[in-house]
Amino acid sequence: MWHVDIPFARSERSSVGIEWELQLVDADSGDLRQAATTVLERIAPTDGSQHPHVHPELLVNTVEVVSGVCRTVAGAGADLQRAIEELRPVTDALRIELASAGTHPFASPAFQKVTNKERYATLIDRTRWWGRQMLLYGVHVHVGIEDRAKVLPIMQALLTRFGHLQSLAASSPFWGGEDTGYASNRAMMFQQLPTAGVPYQFDRWSELERYVDDMTRTGVIDTFSEIRWDIRPSPALGTVEVRVCDAATNLQELLALSALTHCLVEHYSSMLDAGEELPTAPRWFVMENKWRSARYGMDAILILDEAGEEELVTDTVAKMLVELEPVADRLGCTAELALVQDILDHGASYQRQLRVAERGDLDAVVASLVAEMRAGHPL
Numbered sequence: 158m159w160h161v162d163i164p165f166a167r168s169e170r171s172s173v174g175i176e177w178e179l180q181l182v183d184a185d186s187g188d189l190r191q192a193a194t195t196v197l198e199r200i201a202p203t204d205g206s207q208h209p210h211v212h213p214e215l216l217v218n219t220v221e222v223v224s225g226v227c228r229t230v231a232g233a234g235a236d237l238q239r240a241i242e243e244l245r246p247v248t249d250a251l252r253i254e255l256a257s258a259g260t261h262p263f264a265s266p267a268f269q270k271v272t273n274k275e276r277y278a279t280l281i282d283r284t285r286w287w288g289r290q291m292l293l294y295g296v297h298v299h300v301g302i303e304d305r306a307k308v309l310p311i312m313q314a315l316l317t318r319f320g321h322l323q324s325l326a327a328s329s330p331f332w333g334g335e336d337t338g339y340a341s342n343r344a345m346m347f348q349q350l351p352t353a354g355v356p357y358q359f360d361r362w363s364e365l366e367r368y369v370d371d372m373t374r375t376g377v378i379d380t381f382s383e384i385r386w387d388i389r390p391s392p393a394l395g396t397v398e399v400r401v402c403d404a405a406t407n408l409q410e411l412l413a414l415s416a417l418t419h420c421l422v423e424h425y426s427s428m429l430d431a432g433e434e435l436p437t438a439p440r441w442f443v444m445e446n447k448w449r450s451a452r453y454g455m456d457a458i459l460i461l462d463e464a465g466e467e468e469l470v471t472d473t474v475a476k477m478l479v480e481l482e483p484v485a486d487r488l489g490c491t492a493e494l495a496l497v498q499d500i501l502d503h504g505a506s507y508q509r510q511l512r513v514a515e516r517g518d519l520d521a522v523v524a525s526l527v528a529e530m531r532a533g534h535p536l
Contacts, residue, residue, distance in 0.1 A: 160370065161366050161367075161369050161370035161373065162366065163362070163365065163366050163369060163381065163392050164392060165302075165305035165308065165362075165390070165392045165395055166392060166393055166394055166395035167303075167395055168226075168301035168302065168303065168394060168395025168396060169226075169301050169303070170301055170302070170303040170423075170426065171300060171301055171419065171422065171423045171426070171488060172226050172227065172228065172300070172301035172396075173224075173226075173227050173228070173229070173230055173232075173233055173298065173299065173300055173301070173415070173419050174223070174224050174225065174226050174227065174233060174298075174299040174394075174396070175223070175224045175230075175233045175234070175236075175237060175296065175297070175298055175299070175411070175415050176221055176222075176223045176224075176296065176297040176298075176299075177221065177222050177223075177237055177257065177296050177404060177405070177411060178214055178219055178220075178221050178257065178294040178295055178296070178404050179219065179220050179221070179222060179241075179255050179256070179257050179294070179404075179530075180218060180219065180255070180256045180257055180258070180261055180294060180526075181193060181196065181218050181219065181220065181248070181253050181254075181255070182253065182254040182255070182256045182261075182523060182526075182527060183252070183253065183254075184252040184253060184254050185252065187263075187520050187523040187524065188261075188263070188264055189218035189261055189264045189269065190218060190251075190253050191217045191218055191269070191270045192217070192218070192251060192253055193213055193214070193216075193217040193218065193219060193220050193272065194213075194217055194272075194273075195251065196220055196244070196247055196248060196251070196253070197211065197212075197213055197220065199247045200243060200244060200247050208240075208243075209225075210222055210223055210224070210225075210236055210237070210239070210240035210243075211223075211240050211243070211244060213272050213274070214272065215271060215272060215280070215291060216269050216270065216271060216272065216291070216292065217269075217270045217271070217272050218264075218269055218270075219294065220244070222237045222240040222241060222244075223236075223237075223240075224236035224237055226301075228489070229488065229489040229490055230412055230415045230416045230419055230488075230490045230493045231412070231489070231490065231492075231493060233415065234408060234411065234412045234415070234493075237408070237411070238408060238533075241255065254527045254530075255527075255530050256406070256523065256526040256527045256529075256530050257294055257328075257404040257405060257406055257526070257530060258294060258328040258329060258403065258404055258406050258506060258510070258526050259293060259294055259295070259326075259327070259328045259329025259341055259342070259343035259344075259403030259404055260292060260293060260294070260329040260331060260332055260342060260343055260346075261292065261523070262331040262334070262510070262514075262519040262522045262523055262526075263331065263333065263334040263519045263520075263523070264292060264333075265333055265334075266289055266290050266291075266292045266333065267289070269289075269292055279379075280350075280383075283351075284349075284350060284351070287349040287350065290346055290349070291346070291347070291350070293329075293343045293346055293347055294343070294403070294404035295343070295347075295400060295402060295403060295404050296326065296400075296402045296403070296404050296405055296411060296414065296415070297398055297399070297400045298398070298399045298402075298414075298415050298418040298419065299391060299394060299396035299397070299398050300396055300397050300399070300418065300419055300422040300423070301394075301395055301396050302395060302396060302397055302422075302426070303395075305362060306362075307426055307429055308362075308390050308397060309358075309359050309360065309361070309362065309365070309390075310425070310429060310435050311397055311422060311425045311426060311429075311435070312356060312358075312388050312389075312390070312397060313358050313435065313437045314421075314425040314428075314435040314436050314437065315388050315397070315399065315421060315422070315425070316355070316356070316358065316388065316437075316438060316443045317436045317437065317438045317443075317461065317462065318421060318477070319387060319388060319399070319401045319443075319446075319447075320443075320446035320447060320449065320450035320457065320459045320470070321450070321459065321470050321473055321474050321477070322399070322401055322402055322414065322417065322418065323341055323344055323387075323401050323402065323403075323447065323450040323451065324340065324341075324450045324453075324454050324455055324457050324459075324470045324505065325402075325413075325414060325417070325455075325470075325474065325497065325500050325505060326341070326401075326402035326403045326405065326410075326414050326505070326506075327340035327341040327344075327403055327450070327451070327454040327455075327505050327506065327507045328341070328343075328403040328404065328405065328406055328505065328506035328507055328510070329341050329342045329343040329344075329403050329507065330342065330507040330510055330511055331510065331514075331519060331522065332346070334519060336511070336514070338452070339451050339452050340450070340451060340452065340453060340454025340455070340457075340505070340507040340508075341403050341450070341451040341454065341507065342451070343403050344401075344403070344447065344450070344451035345451055347385075348447075350385055351377065352372070352377065352378060352383060352384045352385050352386070353385040353386065353387075354386065354387060354447070355386070355387060355440070355443055355444055355447055356386035356387065356388055356389060357440075358437070358440060358443075365390070369381060369384075372384075381393075385400070386400070387399075387400055387401040387447075388400065388401065397422055399418045399422075402414050402418075403506070405506070406506045406509075406526050406529045406530065406535070407529040407530060407532065407533055407534050407535060408533040408534070409496055409499075409533060409534040409535065410496070410500065410506065410534075410535060412493040412496060413493060413494070413496035413497045413499070413500060414497075415493070416485065416488075416490040416493035416494040416496070416497070417477070417481070417494060417497050419488055419490060420481040420484045420485050420488060420490065420494055421477075421481070423484050423487070423488055424480075424481060424484045427484070436462060437463065438460065438461075438462060438463055439463060442460040442463075442465070445460060446459045446460055450470065454470075454505055454507055454508070455470060455471055455500075455501075455504060455505050455508065456469075456470075457469075457470045458470070459473065461473065471501050474497065474501060475498075475501060478494065478495075478497055478498060481494060482494070499535070503535065506535070509525065509535060509536070510522050510525065510526075513525045
């Protein structure tokens with residue numbers, strides 16, 4: 158008999174927090190540096206505690222900058238910017254550049270070292286070759302949900318639009334020095350982990366508890382955090398966590414994607430308040446949208462609803478921006494949501510990277526990622 162109880166923490170409605178995974182890039186070679194341990198030691202508070210906004214990740218070529226719990230996307234972005242400004246003197250002294258994207262254009266997974274933590278060692282031991290391929294970087298946006306009963310319906314509704322987020326964020330066309338032909342190769346790689354990828358669509362919280370109990374009893378997971386879905390509840394924080402996006406290459410696009418995510422969650426929450434039915438899509442359409450978005454990015458034609466209606470991702474997003482304007486006004490992110498239009502007008506990161514590679518080589522692509530991180534906007 159299953160017996161797992163998953164309490165959902167109280168959190169303020171539509172509070173927001175952002176996590177952004179950054180690459181440590183050698184300033185001379187452009188390759189990744191296995192230097193996170195040194196960087197984290199040098200930035201740590203004098204009492205030896207962990208820096209509140211800079212954390213380790215799976216690989217020691219990575220640091221993660223995290224915001225506090227904020228009321229606005231701009232506030233979360235300011236936290237991240239301050240963390241990066243604190244990192245710069247440390248990384249500059251080590252001749253390390255900060256960069257981000259869903260993948261590094263040419264680094265080899267075989268040469269990357271894993272952070273010395275038991276949960277990471279367990280992951281690699283279990284997943285073996287696929288686990289060692291996780292040379293991937295993402296953005297995670299947490300949005301506070303005030304009532305547990307809203308969590309699963311909002312997750313299902315988000316699955317009708319998560320392909321659009323994945324297309325806008327796509328920044329991983331290269332893998333191990335090759336042009337993969339995908340806008341987001343990260344999306345294809347990350348789902349190879351046994352509890353990653355598209356979430357199950359549960360209608361009742363008890364079904365989620367049953368799933369977690371089954372996964373725990375059979376040794377698939379030890380803790381809830383090992384469920385690595387593209388969208389998942391975060392019960393300890395009282396949030397829905399949207400994890401589908403490749404890491405943004407600059408702060409401007411990070412804010413745009415975070416604002417769109419923030420607005421979608423609040424939009425669906427308001428629909429529930431009004432007694433309206435939220436959109437859903439069958440799992441087979443959701444899975445197809447994930448693939449189409451990863452493959453074609455901004456040129457993807459995605460399935461919109463249960464009826465199988467289809468539309469070019471850019472056309473749908475343009476309509477979403479109009480629909481979400483009142484929500485953005487309520488959330489104080491009108492300016493950040495408007496930045497999504499720049500992605501529609503000028504293209505996503507994967508398109509910029511491919512253009513740079515056509516004119517130069519993958520060293521030039523790395524240089525462009527480093528430059529965008531320093532500039533804080535697309536170049």
